[in-house]
Amino acid sequence: MSTDWTRRVLVVEDQSALRILLCDVLQRHGFETAAAADAATAAQLFTEFDPDALLTDIDLGSRPSGAELATMLSELAPHLAIVFLSSYPRAVAGAAAMGIARAVFVPKQTLDSPATLVDALEQALSAHPAPEADPGPSREGLGALTRHQLDVLAMIARGWSNDRIAAETGSTVRAVERSISRLFDRLDVTGDPTVSPRVAAAAMYFAAFGPAR
Template sequence: MSGEWTRRVLVVEDQAALRVLVCEMLAQRGWETAAAADAAEATRLFAEFDPDALMTDIDLGSRPSGAELAAMLSQLAPHLGVVFLSSYPRAAAGAKAMGIERAVFVSKQDLGSPDDLVAALERALSSRPAPEVEIPAAADPLGELTRHQLEVLEMIARGWSNDQIAAASSSTVRAVERSVSRIFDRLGVTGDASVSPRVAAATLYLSAVGPARDSSR
């Protein structure tokens, strides 16, 4: 597979017209969207939609608030990028937007184009934490990967498909696709259309740590 895939954002906004507009703006920039009017609906959609990012108003007209929703979903999915799109004054959101680490705040009053929304999402996603992991000194090309990503890369090096990786890790294929895409990005193997990023990533792994044994055979 290539490193290209469609990213997903869950949009939570109690004003119907704005909710539709935001989804349309993001769809124009290639994002797949799901929309919810409140936190309860967003929570129901979350597991089914499996978003990469959450874009929510802070005041949803009912409880839980957007901030409470973001805190809850971030606990369930640490990879989740969070963008608050709100009429709140920036100062009221706090230095850490509503107490959420690495969340991005965008004022509705300052919103000008779909590019503003996409830029905020990119900032939120690029700031996700990457746990440190010890790897051999000879494996420097893999130094940016988390332990989980190294495990997925090992299975790629065995020649496993995403379906096989999902089954072995008790995960969904979509979650594996997300991990594989991030691995390719971190290894920088997606720039040359003439080279399969899967082969290039496997080659880097094998060069760093040696042959990967396929225990499934």
């Protein structure tokens, strides 16, 4: 599967050695990763890292569980691909893995090669098309963005600087710069050197929602 941007996976696993191994395998296969040992840390990472997929154990040794985390994050970002990697029996996950439509369940007992893990991620990602596949400046196209990305896009449309966006969102300027760069890539507004990506992104927002207030 070819993409114009590196796909990101948020890995949540309470066993340190396995967490490191999973990240290493994914990075070797072209993914960018961020890792957390529990759901609370993962939720904090989610907004800044802006993942395309969540790879999580179900039992994280504390609450919220991996299933609860996946439910919460998929509500915030409907495009998020979900893969559960767990020692739970497959039957426990149910027909729709832990009640989440299109989630993929992989028993740890069957994780015998990197291909098994990568194939599961590709399956989950193919069920959640990349935002670039969405058509142009429409409300439906922008609907593939996360809530946080839409908020940042609205601030861009108001003409706010990165410094002001950082202050408003409680982020660092560097984090805002990364978020905006990824947002521009998703909206595919960086291809024409004669057009400012900031102006093009704001125009898409105006076309979908009208003047920003």
